[in-house]
Amino acid sequence: MSVAIEVQNLRCEFRVNAGWFAAEKRVIAVDDVTFSVPAGSVLGIVGESGCGKSTLARLILGLLKPTAGTVLVDGKRLFDLDRKARARLIQPVFQDPFASLNPRHRIKDIVALPLTAQGTFSRAEIERRVAQILERVGLSAAMGERMPSQLSGGQRQRAAIARALVLEPRIVICDEPTSALDVSVQAQILNLLADLRRDLGLTYLFISHNLAVVEHVASEVAVMYLGRFVERNETDALFRAPGHPYTQALLQSVLTPEPGRGVPDIGLGDAMPDPANIPPGCRFNPRCGIAVERCRRVAPTPMVRAPQGMVECHLA
Amino acid sequence: MSALLDIEDLEVMFGGRSAAVRGASLQVEKGETHCLVGESGCGKSVTALSIMNLLARGGRRAAKRMSFAGTDLLSLSDREMARLRGNRISMIFQEPMTSLNPAFTIGSQMAEVLTRHKGGSRTAALERAVELMGRVGITAPEMRLGQFPHQLSGGLRQRVMIAMALMCDPELLVADEPTTALDVTVQAQILRLLATLKRELGLAILLITHDLGIVARVADRVSVMYAGEVVERAPTAELFRSPQHPYTRGLLSCVPVPGRVQRDRPLGSIPGVVPAIGPGFAGCAFRSRCSHADASCEREIPRRQAGSAHDYLCRLAPEFSEPQPA
Numbered sequence: 001m002s003v004a005i006e007v008q009n010l011r012c013e014f015r016v017n018a019g020w021f022a023a024e025k026r027v028i029a030v031d032d033v034t035f036s037v038p039a040g041s042v043l044g045i046v047g048e049s050g051c052g053k054s055t056l057a058r059l060i061l062g063l064l065k066p067t068a069g070t071v072l073v074d075g076k077r078l079f080d081l082d083r084k085a086r087a088r089l090i091q092p093v094f095q096d097p098f099a100s101l102n103p104r105h106r107i108k109d110i111v112a113l114p115l116t117a118q119g120t121f122s123r124a125e126i127e128r129r130v131a132q133i134l135e136r137v138g139l140s141a142a143m144g145e146r147m148p149s150q151l152s153g154g155q156r157q158r159a160a161i162a163r164a165l166v167l168e169p170r171i172v173i174c175d176e177p178t179s180a181l182d183v184s185v186q187a188q189i190l191n192l193l194a195d196l197r198r199d200l201g202l203t204y205l206f207i208s209h210n211l212a213v214v215e216h217v218a219s220e221v222a223v224m225y226l227g228r229f230v231e232r233n234e235t236d237a238l239f240r241a242p243g244h245p246y247t248q249a250l251l252q253s254v255l256t257p258e259p260g261r262g263v264p265d266i267g268l269g270d271a272m273p274d275p276a277n278i279p280p281g282c283r284f285n286p287r288c289g290i291a292v293e294r295c296r297r298v299a300p301t302p303m304v305r306a307p308q309g310m311v312e313c314h315l316a
Numbered sequence: 317m318s319a320l321l322d323i324e325d326l327e328v329m330f331g332g333r334s335a336a337v338r339g340a341s342l343q344v345e346k347g348e349t350h351c352l353v354g355e356s357g358c359g360k361s362v363t364a365l366s367i368m369n370l371l372a373r374g375g376r377r378a379a380k381r382m383s384f385a386g387t388d389l390l391s392l393s394d395r396e397m398a399r400l401r402g403n404r405i406s407m408i409f410q411e412p413m414t415s416l417n418p419a420f421t422i423g424s425q426m427a428e429v430l431t432r433h434k435g436g437s438r439t440a441a442l443e444r445a446v447e448l449m450g451r452v453g454i455t456a457p458e459m460r461l462g463q464f465p466h467q468l469s470g471g472l473r474q475r476v477m478i479a480m481a482l483m484c485d486p487e488l489l490v491a492d493e494p495t496t497a498l499d500v501t502v503q504a505q506i507l508r509l510l511a512t513l514k515r516e517l518g519l520a521i522l523l524i525t526h527d528l529g530i531v532a533r534v535a536d537r538v539s540v541m542y543a544g545e546v547v548e549r550a551p552t553a554e555l556f557r558s559p560q561h562p563y564t565r566g567l568l569s570c571v572p573v574p575g576r577v578q579r580d581r582p583l584g585s586i587p588g589v590v591p592a593i594g595p596g597f598a599g600c601a602f603r604s605r606c607s608h609a610d611a612s613c614e615r616e617i618p619r620r621q622a623g624s625a626h627d628y629l630c631r632l633a634p635e636f637s638e639p640q641p642a
């Protein structure tokens with residue numbers, strides 16, 4: 001099977017001012033991440049706010065330059081490609097469909113933008129393609145005439161998906177595409193994304209903090225913590241037998257709609273992870289309920305985990 | 317005996333073009349956790365704000381009855397309501413920064429709540445603040461007293477909000493989406509905390525959420541809201557076992573359940589969105605999205621009984637078929 005996305009030793013640091021007299025802080029948002037995504041599959045990425053998911057998405061989209069490491073998309077080095085070639089290969093769908101659509105343009109012009117930016121499509125071709133993709137995502141031609149503010153959240157997300165697909169890319173990076181939506185609308189959008197993937201043979205990188213959603217859409221799942229993948233495996237294996245204590249806590253905190261089961265004690269303290277201050281040893285150790293002395297000194301290295309995965313924990 | 321909070325036929329209008337709440341009835345018993353659930357825009361927050369008399373300018377409320385512990389809330393003056401608020405009824409919001417003042421320390425804001433309502437010394441109030449912060453799982457509470465809101469993480473700020481809401485030992489806590497902005501791990505910690513407080517302090521909680529997972533895990537009873545009406549009310553286990561309103565059924569089918577999801581099988585979904593309801597509207601507001609709708613749904617809809625504490629607003633007769641395995 002061919003590889004759609006290949007990421008090698010990717011690292012991204014930000015330097016932030018902590019105040020007038022404080023020293024400049026180094027935020028390590030993505031810390032030496034390596035993985036690949038086979039064509040036609042869906043890699044789900046889960047993790048808490050600030051763990052680096054969106055930064056990783058922006059690095060893979062070429063919107064952000066890495067501090068170190070490489071990204072290959074469809075076998076080509078991302079930074080060898082110009083913007084137009086990149087746009088034909090890989091497209092984003094972001095969380096907030098309102099912020100990501102220009103409020104002063106009609107929906108059909110917003111959807112046409114990637115085509116016009118290429119500069120190689122005729123007016124007639126653009127109109128044909130826009131009409132086709134709007135219909136495919138379930139928006140009527142009349143919706144195409146409206147402004148973003150005149151659409152519901154779900155309709156706006158459909159428009160954002162149409163814009164991402166109008167150039168017929170191979171890969172779509174979905175960063176929390178349904179987090180701002182109600183469950184009813186979320187279900188509509190997830191079903192649409194699944195249909196499109198099947199019919200068009202797309203590859204998705206699917207970022208979400210909702211584990212139930214990720215389990216539903218992803219063939220493989222990576223768990224991110226303070227900039228690193230701490231566990232990765234086939235979806236069923238990861239959900240059935242999570243190896244990392246953090247993955248276990250995440251799974252326990254999913255509140256399934258089963259009455260009478262109460263809210264579990266997930267056993268994490270209130271120490272919150274801070275990417276400007278990554279603890280020595282295992283980065284999870286201040287919150288880990290089973291940490292041993294070695295965890296505070298030595299960082300765990302990736303260990304193979306059946307059938308296809310890895311985990312970074314001394315005790316897994 | 318009447319309920320601690322008893323609302324009948326609440327109407328809320330903004331301007332007069334559309335009604336945000338249209339005849340909602342809601343009862344919260346002493347010591348229970350009651351969840352108000354529904355899609356965004358259904359009127360959950362407006363209902364909560366009407367209870368507190370904190371509606372935005374231009375919002376007008378009316379009801380057949382709106383009483384708290386036997387007191388008629390509608391006839392209270394602003395001053396009398398202000399004496400109740402933060403004292404016997406407390407509210408926490410989705411975004412803690414809307415109710416924390418960025419210019420004052422955590423300690424002074426917490427102490428002020430107690431001295432305003434109950435008097436007493438500032439030192440005693442600070443002691444109580446420290447005690448409550450410890451109780452809601454904040455480490456090093458003494459240190460937090462001198463910190464400003466922006467110096468705390470989102471989860472800590474929400475804990476501070478809860479501790480502050482408890483300063484005067486309220487009988488009712490109204491919590492509007494208190495964990496929606498938080499990570500799942502922090503959400504689980506906060507909800508567990510609320511469950512403990514309810515058990516140990518006998519606190520009644522009106523918890524507003526759009527998340528059916530939360531409802532299932534924490535609620536004693538549930539009210540399902542749609543387009544400004546409460547369309548179904550039931551004890552939690554019964555609602556999940558035999559939901560009656562097509563809207564409730566639709567909502568339940570949309571939720572992916574971990575461990576039971578079937579990839580490649582579409583999720584259930586409800587077509588369309590919550591409509592805006594103008595004045596003079598009659599019949600069932602769900603009919604534009606309901607697969608059972610017919611002409612009779614345009615007439616007045618009866619409230620039907622599906623159990624001793626279970627009713628719903630739909631023309632269809634109750635059905636107790638086994639729910640489909642998800």
Ligand SMILES: Nc1ncnc2c1ncn2[C@@H]1O[C@H](COP(=O)(O)OP(=O)(O)OP(=O)(O)O)[C@@H](O)[C@H]1O
Nearest residue numbers: 014016027029048049050051052053054055056275
């Ligand atoms: N341009 C930037 N300058 C400085 N710091 C940044 C910048 N962009 C991101 N960060 C920091 O990098 C870390 C990772 O951020 P990122 O947005 O990738 O998180 P995330 O996992 O997507 O979180 P969320 O779930 O909240 O979307 C955070 O600490 C964030 O504050």
Ligand SMILES: Nc1ncnc2c1ncn2[C@@H]1O[C@H](COP(=O)(O)OP(=O)(O)O)[C@@H](O)[C@H]1O
Nearest residue numbers: 330336354355356357358359360361362363372
């Ligand atoms: N200040 C306001 N002015 C006008 N309309 C409002 C105002 N606040 C809420 N509404 C309207 O009332 C309805 C219910 O809103 P809300 O209670 O916030 O919904 P929920 O909390 O269930 O998401 C919506 O149609 C909303 O647009």
Ligand code: SF4
Nearest residue numbers: 282285288295313314
């Ligand atoms: S390496 Fe140690 S601290 Fe890290 S997750 Fe494993 S047991 Fe916990």
Ligand code: SF4
Nearest residue numbers: 600603606613630631
């Ligand atoms: S009253 Fe009619 S439209 Fe409304 S929920 Fe029942 S069947 Fe559907």
Ligand SMILES: [Mg+2]
Nearest residue numbers: 053054055175
């Ligand atoms: Mg993000």
Ligand SMILES: [Mg+2]
Nearest residue numbers: 360361362493
């Ligand atoms: Mg609300």
